[in-house]
Amino acid sequence: MTTELVSEPEAAIVEGPRRKRRQKLVPYLLIAPTLIFLALFFAYPMVQGLILAVYDDEAVLPVLDKPTIDGNQNGQLPQGSSVEILDRQGNLIEGEVTSDLLTELWFRVSSEDGAQGWAPETRIRVREESSDGTPLIGTVRTKLGAEADPLTDLFEVPNESSEVAAKVEPSVRVAIEDTATLEVWFQVRASGETADELGLVEGWAPSRFVQIFGDEVSGRIDRGTDGVFTTRFVEKMVEDRFFGPAWRTTLILMVLILPIQFVLATLMALVIHARVKANSLFLYIFSIPMGMSDLAVGILFFSIFTGNGLLNSVLEGVGILDDPKVFLSSDTRNWIIAAIVLAELWRATSIVMVIVVSGLQAIPDETLEAAELFGASYWKRVRYIMLPLLKPSLQVALILRTILAFQVFAVVIALGGGEIVTVLANETYRQYFELRNTNVASAYAVFILLMSLASAIFYLRAVRTQQETSGS
Amino acid sequence: MSTPVIPERKPKLTAGRLGTYAGAIAIALWIVIPIFFVFSMAFTTQETVRSYPKGFLPFIPFSTDTMEFFLSSDGVAEGLINSLIVAVITLVLSTALAAPAGYAISRYLFPGRDLFRLSILAVRAFPVVVLSIPLAVLFLRIGLFDSILSLALMHTALTLPTTVLVIASVFASVPYELEEAGQVFGASPFQAFRYIVLPLVLPGIAASSVFTFVLSWNEVFAASVLTLENRTLPALLLTRLSSSSDAFQFAGGFFLMVPSLIFMFFIRKYLFNMWGQVSK
Numbered sequence: 001m002t003t004e005l006v007s008e009p010e011a012a013i014v015e016g017p018r019r020k021r022r023q024k025l026v027p028y029l030l031i032a033p034t035l036i037f038l039a040l041f042f043a044y045p046m047v048q049g050l051i052l053a054v055y056d057d058e059a060v061l062p063v064l065d066k067p068t069i070d071g072n073q074n075g076q077l078p079q080g081s082s083v084e085i086l087d088r089q090g091n092l093i094e095g096e097v098t099s100d101l102l103t104e105l106w107f108r109v110s111s112e113d114g115a116q117g118w119a120p121e122t123r124i125r126v127r128e129e130s131s132d133g134t135p136l137i138g139t140v141r142t143k144l145g146a147e148a149d150p151l152t153d154l155f156e157v158p159n160e161s162s163e164v165a166a167k168v169e170p171s172v173r174v175a176i177e178d179t180a181t182l183e184v185w186f187q188v189r190a191s192g193e194t195a196d197e198l199g200l201v202e203g204w205a206p207s208r209f210v211q212i213f214g215d216e217v218s219g220r221i222d223r224g225t226d227g228v229f230t231t232r233f234v235e236k237m238v239e240d241r242f243f244g245p246a247w248r249t250t251l252i253l254m255v256l257i258l259p260i261q262f263v264l265a266t267l268m269a270l271v272i273h274a275r276v277k278a279n280s281l282f283l284y285i286f287s288i289p290m291g292m293s294d295l296a297v298g299i300l301f302f303s304i305f306t307g308n309g310l311l312n313s314v315l316e317g318v319g320i321l322d323d324p325k326v327f328l329s330s331d332t333r334n335w336i337i338a339a340i341v342l343a344e345l346w347r348a349t350s351i352v353m354v355i356v357v358s359g360l361q362a363i364p365d366e367t368l369e370a371a372e373l374f375g376a377s378y379w380k381r382v383r384y385i386m387l388p389l390l391k392p393s394l395q396v397a398l399i400l401r402t403i404l405a406f407q408v409f410a411v412v413i414a415l416g417g418g419e420i421v422t423v424l425a426n427e428t429y430r431q432y433f434e435l436r437n438t439n440v441a442s443a444y445a446v447f448i449l450l451m452s453l454a455s456a457i458f459y460l461r462a463v464r465t466q467q468e469t470s471g472s
Numbered sequence: 473m474s475t476p477v478i479p480e481r482k483p484k485l486t487a488g489r490l491g492t493y494a495g496a497i498a499i500a501l502w503i504v505i506p507i508f509f510v511f512s513m514a515f516t517t518q519e520t521v522r523s524y525p526k527g528f529l530p531f532i533p534f535s536t537d538t539m540e541f542f543l544s545s546d547g548v549a550e551g552l553i554n555s556l557i558v559a560v561i562t563l564v565l566s567t568a569l570a571a572p573a574g575y576a577i578s579r580y581l582f583p584g585r586d587l588f589r590l591s592i593l594a595v596r597a598f599p600v601v602v603l604s605i606p607l608a609v610l611f612l613r614i615g616l617f618d619s620i621l622s623l624a625l626m627h628t629a630l631t632l633p634t635t636v637l638v639i640a641s642v643f644a645s646v647p648y649e650l651e652e653a654g655q656v657f658g659a660s661p662f663q664a665f666r667y668i669v670l671p672l673v674l675p676g677i678a679a680s681s682v683f684t685f686v687l688s689w690n691e692v693f694a695a696s697v698l699t700l701e702n703r704t705l706p707a708l709l710l711t712r713l714s715s716s717s718d719a720f721q722f723a724g725g726f727f728l729m730v731p732s733l734i735f736m737f738f739i740r741k742y743l744f745n746m747w748g749q750v751s752k
Contacts (some may be wrong), residue, residue, distance in 0.1 A: 030576035031588055033569045034636060041629040042595060042603065049606030264499075271496045276489060284740045285500045288507070291683075291732030293690030295706050299725035300506040303513060306718060308524035310509050316525045324524055346503065354743050378488060400597065407599050410692040410710060414721075417714055425601045425693065432605055432697055445602040452599055 052442035053234065057227035063203025067091050067185035074203030077221045083188040083210065085217050086202070090120070090182030092158060104182040106158035107135065109174035117154025117165035124174065135176045142170040158182060186210050191218065233439040237431075237447065240440070246427045247447075253337070253423070254405045257344045261401065262394065264345065265352035270382065272353070273360045290350040298414025301343040302328070305335070305415070328415060336416040343411045348404060352397045359393025360386065391463070399459050403452040424448050507729065513719070514538055514726035521719040542723030551708040552727065554620055555689055558704055561624035562688040566631045567639075567681045574639030579648060589637075596633035603629065604697040611698065618700040626698060627688040634687075635680050638742070642676030643669070679742035682735045689731050
């Protein structure tokens with residue numbers, strides 16, 4: 001008995017903290033998958049995106065004193081600088097051959113009379129291959145030109161600057177024993193105007209970073225390997241001819257849409273809150289646009305405004321128009337904007353409505369009943385009780401809607417094609433997709449992000465100061 | 473007290489009610505008419521789509537001509553299948569990741585809980601546009617570009633925060649006392665969860681999954697940026713907008729809208745769970 005009495009509390013002590021620790025760990029284990037996923041596919045790319053906008057990771061190319069990776073750096077050439085090509089050499093590739101390399105293939109060959117060594121593929125014609133494509137037997141090519149040395153050099157190692165191991169006659173049959181892939185390196189020197197800025201930079205660089213012009217003695221640095229921070233992309237964005245129109249149109253659309261939208265959403269919410277018959281049907285219909293793709297809404301309003309669309313048909317049916325009016329063309333910019341405003345009102349009012357309805361539901365019925373009892377008309381109840389109590393909901397809805405308004409995209413493309421009327425998201429897409437300019441696209445994305453943040457902070461501040469003034 | 477109030481209220485109410493009905497019907501028509509028009513265009517002949525004026529809507533001749541033309545167009549069948557696969561992967565991934573997290577938020581008080589909730593809220597408000605470009609670069613780097621999977625991962629990142637919050641509110645609506653009561657009567661914690669909580673939360677979780685599906689089906693920007701050959705339906709439609717006929721666009725619009733029309737009907741009760749709580 002005594003042993004039992006002792007062991008029980010002991011067991012409790014042992015188990016107590018263990019269970020507690022497990023309990024403490026459980027919530028973290030439960031949220032871990034979400035956290036890891038968001039870190040990988042949200043936070044990490046977000047940081048990368050910020051970096052892309054201000055960091056050029058191909059800005060400068062270091063040139064080396066010899067054509068190998070472990071050579072010492074002679075200097076740096078910025079991307080795009082013109083260079084003279086001084087020399088060219090193959091260099092053995094360690095590891096895998098990727099497709100962007102300019103390469104030379106070398107063979108180690110041996111002839112029947114015992115000559116052995118390495119020769120470039122250009123000197124050997126392959127005659128026989130094994131079933132998997134490995135060259136087995138070849139013949140030495142004949143050199144062209146009268147003055148050329150008729151003998152072909154075989155080198156000690158696969159490199160033209162190495163020792164010559166043997167010389168072989170043209171057309172000799174050789175066994176191909178081994179192959180090596182070389183990457184071509186160029187010895188480059190900053191030329192002309194480039195040199196004035198940089199001093200005389202000279203050195204070796206792998207061919208994949210150098211673009212060679214037709215004359216084979218001049219070229220330019222295609223891309224670099226070292227990055228630098230730069231405002232180049234931001235400047236390029238600001239100077240882009242679509243940047244001004246894009247942000248102006250985005251703001252104009254916001255100013256035109258948001259006030260009407262909030263009035264309409266409040267009206268819809270009041271209708272739902274009035275709990276008329278068939279309330280659930282109305283709620284369903286009112287919330288349909290919430291689940292609609294913005295592209296689908298763009299197509300809906302395209303069907304209305306297009307030349308032989310609903311609006312023209314109705315206007316002619318009523319007798320207002322004799323001929324169809326063209327609404328969506330480059331001459332009718334204002335009509336396109338009007339169509340976008342209507343489409344956005346149609347599409348995004350529902351989400352505001354849902355937020356307002358749940359705000360209304362949080363208002364106790366007693367409050368409204370009391371007001372009614374004291375003779376407040378419906379309008380007065382809305383104006384003096386509901387709207388003030390709805391302020392937090394409206395604020396949240398306003399922040400949400402503003403952030404969404406900065407992203408308006410597919411509706412604009414569907415109704416205006418994206419050229420006549422353009423918005424920030426469309427420019428991001430154009431820079432990325434059509435112009436293949438990832439960094440400038442990122443700059444646009446960051447701009448949208450900053451505008452969204454700024455507007456959220458602005459709304460939060462505005463409401464707080466209002467509260468402070470009314471409180472004091 | 474209540475008897476004198478009622479006769480006073482009644483006449484006011486009917487007048488107000490009439491106005492409310494008129495408003496409700498007007499707004500409902502404003503929402504329904506464009507959808508009806510595009511649907512009727514999607515199920516008629518291509519000549520009718522081109523014709524002008526179109527006359528009164530219900531008499532537009534019914535035909536599957538436009539639909540057949542659309543479905544047999546190059547890339548449309550693949551686009552539909554791609555969209556379906558992406559949306560299903562997104563639904564599964566998003567729900568599987570979010571369910572435990574939602575449970576943790578609603579059931580446990582742990583240090584960092586509010587921070588987690590807040591950051592999830594902040595993530596949800598983030599612009600899609602901002603995320604797409606760097607993700608495209610990332611996927612390009614790891615060799616996942618232009619794949620269905622990469623788009624599903626992106627859509628999961630977009631929908632995950634919403635799903636977490638919705639599932640948390642669904643769990644919160646089932647009192648913990650029920651689970652405790654089950655355990656008092658001898659159920660293990662797992663059994664209590666499996667037989668008491670799960671049946672109660674399943675409809676809510678299903679609703680949020682359906683909404684995830686619709687969001688992924690609808691998403692245009694990321695789909696256009698992340699895919700090239702393996703276009704989903706919205707991305708395909710977007711790139712073909714300028715070069716395709718009206719009939720093609722209307723039929724495409726029909727396919728874009730159908731899932732949301734059907735699914736919104738089933739999940740309309742849960743909309744407030746999804747969006748209502750942002751204001752709290």
